[in-house]
Structure formats: C-alpha cells, structure tokens
Amino acid sequence: MGDAAVTDRIQPGRATWRDYRELTKPGVVALMILTSVIGMCMAVPGMVPLDALILGNLGIALCAGAAAAVNHLVDQQIDQRMARTRNRPMAQGRVSPLQAGLFAATLGVSGMLILLIWVNALTAWLTLASLVGYAFIYTLFLKRATPQNIVIGGLAGAAPPLLGWTAVTGEIHGHALLLVLIIFAWTPPHFWALAIHRKAEYALVDVPMLPVTHGDEFTKLHILLYTIIMFLITLMPFVTRLSGPLYLAGAVILGGRFLYWAIVLMRGTQERAAIMTFKYSINYLMLLFVVMLVDHYVFPIQG
Numbered sequence: 001m002g003d004a005a006v007t008d009r010i011q012p013g014r015a016t017w018r019d020y021r022e023l024t025k026p027g028v029v030a031l032m033i034l035t036s037v038i039g040m041c042m043a044v045p046g047m048v049p050l051d052a053l054i055l056g057n058l059g060i061a062l063c064a065g066a067a068a069a070v071n072h073l074v075d076q077q078i079d080q081r082m083a084r085t086r087n088r089p090m091a092q093g094r095v096s097p098l099q100a101g102l103f104a105a106t107l108g109v110s111g112m113l114i115l116l117i118w119v120n121a122l123t124a125w126l127t128l129a130s131l132v133g134y135a136f137i138y139t140l141f142l143k144r145a146t147p148q149n150i151v152i153g154g155l156a157g158a159a160p161p162l163l164g165w166t167a168v169t170g171e172i173h174g175h176a177l178l179l180v181l182i183i184f185a186w187t188p189p190h191f192w193a194l195a196i197h198r199k200a201e202y203a204l205v206d207v208p209m210l211p212v213t214h215g216d217e218f219t220k221l222h223i224l225l226y227t228i229i230m231f232l233i234t235l236m237p238f239v240t241r242l243s244g245p246l247y248l249a250g251a252v253i254l255g256g257r258f259l260y261w262a263i264v265l266m267r268g269t270q271e272r273a274a275i276m277t278f279k280y281s282i283n284y285l286m287l288l289f290v291v292m293l294v295d296h297y298v299f300p301i302q303g
C-alpha cells in the first residue's frame, strides 16, 4: 500500500477511551497478570496478603500497559503497513505521539510509585527492568535487528510470575525462576507460529522475524524443538516439589497437545496449522497456570 493511501486513513485527534485501552494490549497484559497472580499464590502456602495481591498486580499491570503503549508509539510506522495492525489507534493517527507518550509515562510512573511505596523495591526494579526490556530493548532494537529478537525479548514478557512472587516474599526464589523459564521457553512457539501465518507482512516491513530470514521449514523445526524443551521444563515443578500430581497430569496432557500441534505444523498436512498452534499456545499457558494453582490448593506440599 502506498503512503498516500495510509495518509488518507489518518484521523487525527479522534482518540476514545477504547483507543487508550488498546494501547495497553489488554489481552496480553491480562494473561501476564494471571501468571503474576498465580506466582503470588505459589509463593506462600495459604492466602496471599490482600495488599500485595491488589497493589502488586495493579503496579505490574500499569507498567506492562505502559510498555505496550511505548511499543505502539515506536512501531507506529510499521503497524501502519501490516494488515494485522493497521487499524491500531496510533497507526490510524487517532492517538498522537505526544498523547501516547504522556499516557505511557502516566501509567509507568503510577505503576512504579505503587510498587515502590506499597509493595517493595525489589519488585519495583524488576518490573522496571521488564518494562525497559520490552519497550526499549526489544521494540527499538532487537525487533529490527535479529531473528532471535523474540527469544531474548521474551524474557521481559516471562517475568510476571517472578514479579508476583517477589511482591509477596521480597525475595527471588528458584521456584519463581522456574515459572519464568516455562514462559521463556513457551514464547518462541507462541510467536513463531503467528509469524509463519503473517510472514508476508513481516517481510513487507523488513522486520527480520525467523520465517522471513530462515524460511518456514527452519522455523517449524525450531518451534518443535522449543516445544520439546518447554514440555520438559514444565515437568520440573513436579520434580522440584513445587507442584503435585494434578499439575503433572495437566502439564503432560496440555503439553502433549502442544507437541501434537507442533508436529502437525512441521508435517505441513494442515493448512491452518500455524494459526491454530498460535491460538492453542495462549489457551495452553492459561490452562497450565490454572492447573498449577488448583494443584497448589488441592495437594498442598508439606515442608
């Protein structure tokens, strides 16, 4: 599409509250907060202190929303040229760069103040590191520089269970890092499945996603390899006695289904396998963490 056509669609100064909501990537942040809440629950045997639960998640969500708004701001021009993103508020010009910048700063500063004043400094600084990692290191630099962009950048998105854990305990624990590792290994299959489906758009805007730089077959192989690694890592909470038998059964069943999709994708027998794998990845992560939570209360691990 030519630049003139893009300019025709621009509707300056028409921002609604829905546009600001969209800037925060609410679907993604909602799943992150689910993993943060569950990180909090896993950190202690009984009920999570209510102040940490409410203020901790509010602070983390505000900072994640701020990072997402910066991503919209930085990516305005590439978002304008990709079909999946061209209706976004900034791509359409309904939110100006100044408005988006002020909005992101307001969310980020409020989130940090909440964490610093009412939660703890460790959680605040780890959250800031995740914000900077996604909004600046991934979006400004890695995304445009290397096909390993989402592998490295995935660390920021994987942080919420650790942030939840430290919000409650004030300490970094190996179990919390294990939860981060699960999401870290999940991110490449999650994203690369979508990137195969949307390969032409990424090629159009010169973003070096793996299917563009190394082709579909190479990407499918790497999706399968990461899914195997992820499957093995998800067994670790049972091995380290963070979780019990219900979790183990859930991890094997849900992970088995993920492996099924990765194999179908690799064999190339189903046309919609890439987008189906992407959709399944979201349900998978949500269900895996919910099963972990249920297991935590049904089979509490003693000592």
Ligand code: HEM
Residues within 6 Å of the ligand: 026, 027, 028, 031, 032, 035, 084, 149, 150, 151, 153, 154, 155, 157, 158, 183, 187, 190, 191, 194, 282, 285
């Ligand atoms: C570097 C890491 C990641 C990358 C590159 C990535 C990329 C993407 C992309 C491109 C989409 C499609 C958005 C759209 O439909 O326009 C998406 C959707 C989604 N992602 Fe990720 N993602 C990452 C990490 C995560 C993490 C850590 C989570 C949650 C813990 C997550 C949860 C979701 C959810 C829930 C959706 C669906 C959103 C919706 O439909 O509203 N993602 N992701």
Ligand SMILES: CC(C)=CCC/C(C)=C/CC/C(C)=C/COP(=O)(O)OP(=O)(O)O
Residues within 6 Å of the ligand: 025, 028, 029, 032, 060, 063, 064, 065, 067, 068, 071, 075, 085, 127, 128, 130, 131, 134, 139, 143, 156, 157, 159, 160
């Ligand atoms: C404080 C904290 C936990 C920060 C993490 C913040 C956060 C919202 C991470 C989201 C990860 C994600 C959706 C990446 C996709 O970006 P993209 O630019 O590749 O995708 P797009 O084309 O859909 O914008």
